[in-house]
Amino acid sequence: MQGWRLAQGASFLYGLLPMGIVDGRGRCINYARISVTDRCNYRCVYCMPEEGVKSRAHADIMRYEDILWLSRILVSLGIRHIRFTGGEPLVRRGMADFLVSFREEFPGLDISMTTNASLLPSFAGTIERARLSGMNISLDTLDSDKFAHMTRLGDISDVMSGIASAAERGIPNIKTNTVVMRGFNEHDLPDIVKFSWSHGLIPRMIEFMPMRGNLWGRETFVPSAEIFDLLKPMGDWELEGNAEKKTACGPAKYYRNAHNGLKVGVIEAISNHFCSECNRLRITAAGNMRACLFNNAETPLLPAIRDMDEAAAREAILTGIALKPRKWNDAADGVSHMSDIGG
Numbered sequence: 519m520q521g522w523r524l525a526q527g528a529s530f531l532y533g534l535l536p537m538g539i540v541d542g543r544g545r546c547i548n549y550a551r552i553s554v555t556d557r558c559n560y561r562c563v564y565c566m567p568e569e570g571v572k573s574r575a576h577a578d579i580m581r582y583e584d585i586l587w588l589s590r591i592l593v594s595l596g597i598r599h600i601r602f603t604g605g606e607p608l609v610r611r612g613m614a615d616f617l618v619s620f621r622e623e624f625p626g627l628d629i630s631m632t633t634n635a636s637l638l639p640s641f642a643g644t645i646e647r648a649r650l651s652g653m654n655i656s657l658d659t660l661d662s663d664k665f666a667h668m669t670r671l672g673d674i675s676d677v678m679s680g681i682a683s684a685a686e687r688g689i690p691n692i693k694t695n696t697v698v699m700r701g702f703n704e705h706d707l708p709d710i711v712k713f714s715w716s717h718g719l720i721p722r723m724i725e726f727m728p729m730r731g732n733l734w735g736r737e738t739f740v741p742s743a744e745i746f747d748l749l750k751p752m753g754d755w756e757l758e759g760n761a762e763k764k765t766a767c768g769p770a771k772y773y774r775n776a777h778n779g780l781k782v783g784v785i786e787a788i789s790n791h792f793c794s795e796c797n798r799l800r801i802t803a804a805g806n807m808r809a810c811l812f813n814n815a816e817t818p819l820l821p822a823i824r825d826m827d828e829a830a831a832r833e834a835i836l837t838g839i840a841l842k843p844r845k846w847n848d849a850a851d852g853v854s855h856m857s858d859i860g861g
């Protein structure tokens with residue numbers, strides 16, 4: 519144990535341990551999701567309003583050198599996995615090259631990215647050199663009309679080309695992410711699962727989460743039990759050995775198909791939320807830290823980053839972690855758009 523300290527303004531102790539930061543509720547925080555942009559070339563119905571969101575000026579978002587500097591501090595505090603997300607990370611100019619230099623800086627770190635894959639055909643060659651640990655690709659349907667409807671601006675053929683180029687470049691551990699919405703794509707799940715399996719990808723079904731003004735409601739929400747029912751016709755499923763106890767690697771429960779041994783993940787973000795084991799923190803493109811997706815409390819890191827004040831940055835990160843709530847609050851309609859926080 520490296521030491522204990524009392525967070526300013528917080529009423530409990532937390533510690534810095536070799537495996538990460540342990541907060542006052544015993545959760546080991548070792549995973550950071552960094553949004554590199556709040557912009558996106560899509561407007562998915564579950565994520566962004568049709569008109570888009572007001573993008574921040576370039577001066578107000580973290581520069582690549584800011585992200586590098588901040589990441590050194592995060593890693594020194596015990597963060598072991600950094601995922602880049604957005605908005606769409608690949609709409610930011612220089613992102614693929616940045617991933618390569620980020621890997622050079624952190625040769626042993628788990629580095630991954632979440633993307634809609636539409637721009638991967640242009641960047642997969644460069645990204646290959648970043649030796650990512652994994653990539654998550656959003657895929658909500660295989661039907662081109664539904665895809666256009668759900669993403670508002672998307673063309674499924676771009677995503678198919680993106681998936682093919684990622685696979686050709688040997689990017690490992692690719693997962694597809696499907697946000698399940700009643701009336702949109704709930705009957706497409708078996709086809710998505712078969713498609714993902716046939717391309718060597720791991721499909722994951724995500725419960726639709728309420729964000730500001732995003733159509734979430736009784737009519738559109740599909741609980742995990744029903745998601746699982748929709749997959750039942752594909753054969754018998756077994757819950758993976760340690761899946762009941764969700765791991766530090768993520769909140770998904772994995773089920774293995776008894777016939778072919780292939781698996782599918784289900785992320786029960788709402789019906790069985792994983793707050794007691796949440797190991798993550800999020801940093802928005804503007805450099806604000808959020809310890810909980812569903813809680814608006816943000817700790818600004820940008821001033822410390824721009825001053826390159828290490829002590830202030832550490833203090834801000836630890837103070838922000840101390841604000842991580844025990845459980846998500848239900849006032850979710852007030853929280854930001856997913857694209858703003860970095861899903």
Ligand code: SAM
Pocket residue numbers: 558564565603604605606607632633634654655656695696697724725726727728729732856857860861
């Ligand atoms: N643009 C990239 C993409 O679409 O993969 C990365 C950013 S996106 C905000 C990250 C993830 O959040 C995606 O897998 C997306 O499906 C998920 N997401 C966005 N809004 C969501 C919501 N309301 N409920 C559940 N997942 C959501």
Ligand code: SF4
Pocket residue numbers: 558559560561562565566604605606634656856857
């Ligand atoms: Fe863009 Fe990803 Fe949000 Fe869709 S889910 S609007 S692709 S940030």
